[in-house]
Amino acid sequence: MSTTSQGNRIKSPQSESNGETPKYHWNLQVLLREAIFGVNDGLVATIGLVSGEALSHQSHGSIVIAGLSSVGAAMVSMSVGSYLATVSQNDWVHQQIKEQQADIQNHPHQEAQEVTELLEDIGIPDRSIAQIRKDIISSRPRWLKFMVREALGVHPNHQETPLANAVTMAVAVMVGSSPPILPFLLPLPTLTARDLAWALSLLAALTVGAIKGRLTGSSLVLSSLQFGILASLSAAVGAGIGWALGLLGA
Structure with a gap:
């Protein structure tokens, strides 16, 4: 199965070699992983930041500016990082497939023996291996x-x-x-916005954890607690740093 670094989708070696139009698809499992990662990163980083800003006696406007700047930077950084990492992975896979294709072309006897070993590894009965191997190596696209x-x-x-x-x-x-950032965009006192940000962030973390548990079939309670504890720790760390800096600046 090969991949194109420009189209960023996958086409099979058979389709590529026969000149057929490849069938593209989305991988929902991968998108779920990216979504969970992104939501967690945005939530944890932002609640830590606004907690620190609020307890370091920054003005309400400064907290909003810092929070929105952090969100914008995180969106760009994380999305670009995800794109480059995926392209790099796909390019590496593509190179591995090209090398495999070259091995079949240049060392057919050795690769045919590897087919036998692979069939043995997956538990194909010895009496059937010879015929199955013959069927596989009779077609280069199928073999690849x-x-x-x-x-x-x-x-x-x-x-x-x-x-x-x-x-x-x-x-x-x-x-x-x-x-964590929405309460600071509302006409609320800074301390009220801070407390509401903590409450909403904890609720969001528990909700995301439950959704993740539901989609993956894991324990809803355990998954919710994992996300909730992580968000709480981030808020505590950010608040602690902000409180300490506030004391130094006092």
């Missing part, structure tokens, strides 16, 4: 597809789309940053 999946461990459903990952990450960071 088999080696890509079994030898390289690359499957079309596991490939990632850089642009989709980047957009998902950016939106997730923005969504995750909303609970």
Whole structure:
């Protein structure tokens, strides 16, 4: 299964070699990972920042500016990082597939023996291996597809789309940053906005944890607590730093 660094989607070795139009798809599992990562990063980083700003006796306007600047920078940084990481991974996979294709072309006997070993590893009965191997190596596209999946461990459903990952990450960071920053955008006293930001962030963390648990089939309670504890620790660290800096500046 090969990938194009420009299209950022995956096409099979068979389609590529036969000149057929490849079938593209989105990997929802990967997008879920990016979404969880982005929401968590946006939530944790922003609640820590606004907590520190609030307890270091910064003005309300300064907290808003710092918070929005942090959200914007995080969206750009995380989305670009996600895009570049995915492109790099896809390029590496593409290179591995090209090398596998060259190995089949240049060392067919050695690669045919590897087909036998792979069939043995997955538990194919000895009496069937010879015929199955013959069927596999009788077609170069089929042979390459088999080696890509079994030898390289690359499957079309596991490939990632850089642009989709980047957009998902950016939106997730923005969504995750909303609970801690929203109260400071309202006409509320700074301390009230701070307390409301803590409460909304904790509620958001518990909710995201529960959603993650629901989607992944894990314990809703445990998943919620993991996210809630992480957000609380971040708020505590940010508040502690802000409080200490406030004392130094007093």
